[in-house]
Amino acid sequence: MGRWQPDARERLVAAALELFNERGYDETTVAQIAERAGLTKSTFFRHFPDKRDLLAAGQDTIAQLLREGIAAAPADATPLAVVCCGLKAAAAAFTSFNRELAPRLKAAIAASTELQERNALKQIGLSAAMAEALQTRGIPAPTAVLAAELGGVAFKTAYAQWAEPGEEQDLGAMACAALRELHAAAVDLG
Amino acid sequence: MGRWQPDARERLVAAALELFNERGYDETTVAQIAERAGLTKSTFFRHFPDKRDLLAAGQDTIAQLLREGIAAAPADATPLAVVCCGLKAAAAAFTSFNRELAPRLKAAIAASTELQERNALKQIGLSAAMAEALQTRGIPAPTAVLAAELGGVAFKTAYAQWAEPGEEQDLGAMACAALRELHAAAVDLG
Numbered sequence: 001m002g003r004w005q006p007d008a009r010e011r012l013v014a015a016a017l018e019l020f021n022e023r024g025y026d027e028t029t030v031a032q033i034a035e036r037a038g039l040t041k042s043t044f045f046r047h048f049p050d051k052r053d054l055l056a057a058g059q060d061t062i063a064q065l066l067r068e069g070i071a072a073a074p075a076d077a078t079p080l081a082v083v084c085c086g087l088k089a090a091a092a093a094f095t096s097f098n099r100e101l102a103p104r105l106k107a108a109i110a111a112s113t114e115l116q117e118r119n120a121l122k123q124i125g126l127s128a129a130m131a132e133a134l135q136t137r138g139i140p141a142p143t144a145v146l147a148a149e150l151g152g153v154a155f156k157t158a159y160a161q162w163a164e165p166g167e168e169q170d171l172g173a174m175a176c177a178a179l180r181e182l183h184a185a186a187v188d189l190g
Numbered sequence: 191m192g193r194w195q196p197d198a199r200e201r202l203v204a205a206a207l208e209l210f211n212e213r214g215y216d217e218t219t220v221a222q223i224a225e226r227a228g229l230t231k232s233t234f235f236r237h238f239p240d241k242r243d244l245l246a247a248g249q250d251t252i253a254q255l256l257r258e259g260i261a262a263a264p265a266d267a268t269p270l271a272v273v274c275c276g277l278k279a280a281a282a283a284f285t286s287f288n289r290e291l292a293p294r295l296k297a298a299i300a301a302s303t304e305l306q307e308r309n310a311l312k313q314i315g316l317s318a319a320m321a322e323a324l325q326t327r328g329i330p331a332p333t334a335v336l337a338a339e340l341g342g343v344a345f346k347t348a349y350a351q352w353a354e355p356g357e358e359q360d361l362g363a364m365a366c367a368a369l370r371e372l373h374a375a376a377v378d379l380g
Contacts, residue, residue, distance in 0.1 A: 190370075
């Protein structure tokens with residue numbers, strides 16, 4: 001991957017995260033975000049319904065990739081292997097742009113209850129997408145929900161590691177490794 | 191448990207849920223909630239910072255009970271048994287008041303993105319409280335996080351069953367049963 005070439009959407013996200021960290025989420029306006037990105041307010045609103053939806057940027061894409069990866073897994077794969085296929089498909093959407101912005105994203109979320117809520121909802125939405133796709137494969141609800149929850153925790157854990165400066169491993173491989181570790185830990189819980 | 195005797199806090203929650211279902215969360219004001227409860231706006235604000243915090247009512251209490259239950263578990267208990275102690279302690283805070291309001295709470299959450307977000311954050315907060323308490327007992331982070339996640343799913347599953355009309359089982363027992371089922375399913379995932 002080369003250095004990212006930001007399009008309007010990415011420039012808006014990058015500008016927003018800068019401003020959130022400089023002056024706080026609540027104090028940042030859409031007009032300021034657009035100005036920092038060198039774009040107009042109407043361009044902002046072509047890409048995002050409002051300020052709080054910036055964080056959910058890409059959520060639909062990721063959910064769709066999770067679903068596709070899960071649907072495409074081999075018929076004889078275990079539920080864990082199926083989730084791994086989903087996580088790898090989703091990980092492919094994470095570019096050097098995401099990696100570069102990750103520390104600012106983390107700081108902005110840590111400083112804003114509203115962004116924490118938005119992020120919580122995003123994570124729940126992604127687990128729900130996985131659970132649904134697993135059920136579509138005929139995996140019954142409790143197992144599907146559980147596998148999806150573990151998938152969600154694994155992805156979150158792997159993302160946090162992947163976003164660390166100097167980390168060079170592949171996000172998908174890290175997510176599947178985290179999933180296997182969680183499974184091993186689950187076996188030992190009782 | 192006899193029929194609940196609502197105090198001001200409970201009356202406000204009950205009034206708010208009625209109004210959320212009648213006219214929608216966004217369209218309901220604090221003044222209307224207070225009026226429906228037969229109380230003043232200033233009484234409302236003595237109990238809740240604002241409208242959206244109604245749903246989080248009791249969250250701190252539940253988190254504290256989870257922590258205490260986990261801390262009080264026998265030294266030789268497995269992580270799963272420790273989480274079960276936490277869930278039982280928290281379940282003790284759920285009264286016939288909670289049971290009676292559950293259908294209206296469910297309907298209000300289903301109809302409002304903002305309440306869904308608040309609820310998502312609440313669930314994440316409770317899992318985080320469990321994970322922290324498990325780590326305080328010396329259970330290492332990945333195992334503690336996983337056990338807390340399973341505990342969160344188990345409690346949510348048990349609460350949904352418990353809130354069904356005619357259900358008479360004990361919430362704590364249901365939560366521990368759900369936890370054991372999740373564990374069995376987790377072992378079979380790979």
